[in-house]
Amino acid sequence: MNDLxxxxxxxxxxxIVNKLENGDVPLDEAIDEFNNAMQLVKNxxxxxxxxxxxxxxxxxxxxxxxxFNVNE
Amino acid sequence: xxEKPVTVTQINRYINNKMKLDEQLSDINIRGEIxxxxxxxxxxSYFTLKDKNSxxxxxxxxxxxxxxxxxxxxxxKVIIRGNIEVYEKNGQYQLHAKKITEDxxxxxxxxxxxxxxxxDDEGLFDESHKKQIPRYPKRIGVxxxxxxxxxxxxxTTIKRRYPLCEVLVFSTLVQGDLAKFxxxxxxxxxxxxxxxxLIVGRxxxxxxxxxxxxEEIVARxxxxxxxxxxxxxxxxxxxxxxxxxxxLRAATPTAAAERAVPDIKELKDKVKQYNIxxxxxxxxxxxxxxxxxxxxxxxxxxxxxxxxYDIKRMHLDNLLGRFDYISKNIINENRNKLFKLENSPVxxxxxxxxxxxxxxxxxxxxxxxxxxxxLTLKRGYSIAKKEDTVVSSVKDVDEGDxxxxxxxxxxxxxxxx
Numbered sequence: 001m002n003d004l005x006x007x008x009x010x011x012x013x014x015x016i017v018n019k020l021e022n023g024d025v026p027l028d029e030a031i032d033e034f035n036n037a038m039q040l041v042k043n044x045x046x047x048x049x050x051x052x053x054x055x056x057x058x059x060x061x062x063x064x065x066x067x068f069n070v071n072e
Numbered sequence: 073x074x075e076k077p078v079t080v081t082q083i084n085r086y087i088n089n090k091m092k093l094d095e096q097l098s099d100i101n102i103r104g105e106i107x108x109x110x111x112x113x114x115x116x117s118y119f120t121l122k123d124k125n126s127x128x129x130x131x132x133x134x135x136x137x138x139x140x141x142x143x144x145x146x147x148x149k150v151i152i153r154g155n156i157e158v159y160e161k162n163g164q165y166q167l168h169a170k171k172i173t174e175d176x177x178x179x180x181x182x183x184x185x186x187x188x189x190x191x192d193d194e195g196l197f198d199e200s201h202k203k204q205i206p207r208y209p210k211r212i213g214v215x216x217x218x219x220x221x222x223x224x225x226x227x228t229t230i231k232r233r234y235p236l237c238e239v240l241v242f243s244t245l246v247q248g249d250l251a252k253f254x255x256x257x258x259x260x261x262x263x264x265x266x267x268x269x270l271i272v273g274r275x276x277x278x279x280x281x282x283x284x285x286x287e288e289i290v291a292r293x294x295x296x297x298x299x300x301x302x303x304x305x306x307x308x309x310x311x312x313x314x315x316x317x318x319x320l321r322a323a324t325p326t327a328a329a330e331r332a333v334p335d336i337k338e339l340k341d342k343v344k345q346y347n348i349x350x351x352x353x354x355x356x357x358x359x360x361x362x363x364x365x366x367x368x369x370x371x372x373x374x375x376x377x378x379x380x381y382d383i384k385r386m387h388l389d390n391l392l393g394r395f396d397y398i399s400k401n402i403i404n405e406n407r408n409k410l411f412k413l414e415n416s417p418v419x420x421x422x423x424x425x426x427x428x429x430x431x432x433x434x435x436x437x438x439x440x441x442x443x444x445x446x447l448t449l450k451r452g453y454s455i456a457k458k459e460d461t462v463v464s465s466v467k468d469v470d471e472g473d474x475x476x477x478x479x480x481x482x483x484x485x486x487x488x489x
Binding site: 005006007010013014016017020021023027030031034037038041044045047048050055056057058059065068070 | 207208218223224227228230231236238239240241242243261262265336339340342343346347349350353354356357358361
């Protein structure tokens with residue numbers, strides 16, 4: 001589950017929450033799904049807080065990538 | 073000096089004639105901006121033509137106005153062809169407009185409209201060609217000038233909203249005759265960089281400045297681009313051809329960046345909400361099952377397990393009671409019958425029954441004796457029999473017949489003589 005992208009994690013999380021809220025899931029399954037949901041919440045939060053600052057680079061004519069600083 | 077006074081009418085007419093004859097005031101082109109434009113029911117339009125420092129009243133009579141291809145509006149920059157004349161009633165001079173053309177974009181405007189129609193007819197603007205803009209991009213490309221406000225606005229906005237995303241800048245000229253070639257080249261280059269979204273644009277400027285984004289080769293490069301394109305040409309009111317052909321149009325570079333990435337704060341909130349909702353629903357479910365369990369364990373059976381035997385016991389007692397009652401009834405019934413039998417007169421005094429029978433027998437015997445023929449014999453009668461037949465008439469006997477006479481105490485044989 002850790003391999004999921006942020007988008008996939010969020011979509012799965014949404015799906016599970018809707019399923020749980022629907023209420024027609026057997027308890028055992030609901031507990032499993034709840035544990036999955038908690039894992040996904042962690043995934044999402046990890047991904048959201050992992051990015052410190054987005055990197056901007058300029059693509060030179062020869063294909064080189066050079067850091068692009070907007071404050072310059 | 074002519075001392076003779078003239079009338080106001082005369083002087084206004086004189087000036088009017090002078091002006092009409094002046095070639096500098098006839099059939100001239102005047103550049104300016106329209107304001108206070110108003111059309112009256114007569115069909116004539118009245119307005120003011122002005123520039124920074126000055127203004128002139130103007131009128132366009134219906135005879136000319138009806139040939140206009142567009143409706144003049146306040147703020148419109150125009151070139152007006154006409155004459156300067158005096159309105160004699162109030163002595164004011166005014167511009168009599170014969171023709172109005174929009175200033176500045178005559179040729180460009182036509183080119184724009186022609187290209188727009190051509191590409192529209194080809195289907196390049198169709199909704200069916202619009203690609204979805206990815207919601208959570210990892211990498212965004214920007215085709216714009218590396219100097220200038222546009223790229224700063226875009227990068228700043230993306231960093232603020234969604235720092236998870238990387239930005240690649242593909243720098244290009246964005247105005248001038250060479251710009252269109254560079255823009256096309258950079259769009260094609262960027263398309264090979266595995267980008268989620270490509271922003272193509274520049275900051276605001278005049279129609280001439282923005283012109284590269286109205287060029288056919290730029291429009292086609294955007295159309296051919298496999299990466300979803302957001303156009304971001306900085307002018308809010310009008311559209312460039314690039315705007316029509318892009319997958320999404322943003323009015324400014326900042327707006328393009330906002331459309332390109334989600335807001336991390338909203339996403340964090342969203343995840344938080346899902347977390348809360350998941351917890352709530354699982355807690356609700358556990359609460360529900362716990363209640364059900366409590367309900368069941370509170371039932372009498374679980375509280376006092378002997379209760380189930382008590383019930384059976386009660387049932388048994390009930391059956392026993394009924395059995396007891398019924399059997400007693402049967403016994404009683406039979407006992408009563410027996411009692412009746414025991415107390416019947418026959419069994420209690422059997423002799424009385426015999427006595428009765430005896431009495432009857434004796435009575436009947438007496439009756440029988442009365443009928444007994446032998447008793448008749450005792451009283452002196454006799455019975456004559458011929459052979460074994462009783463003779464009851466003289467006619468039954470003949471002379472010489474042997475008769476047996478029966479007496480009470482015996483028989484004698486006789487012969488009829």
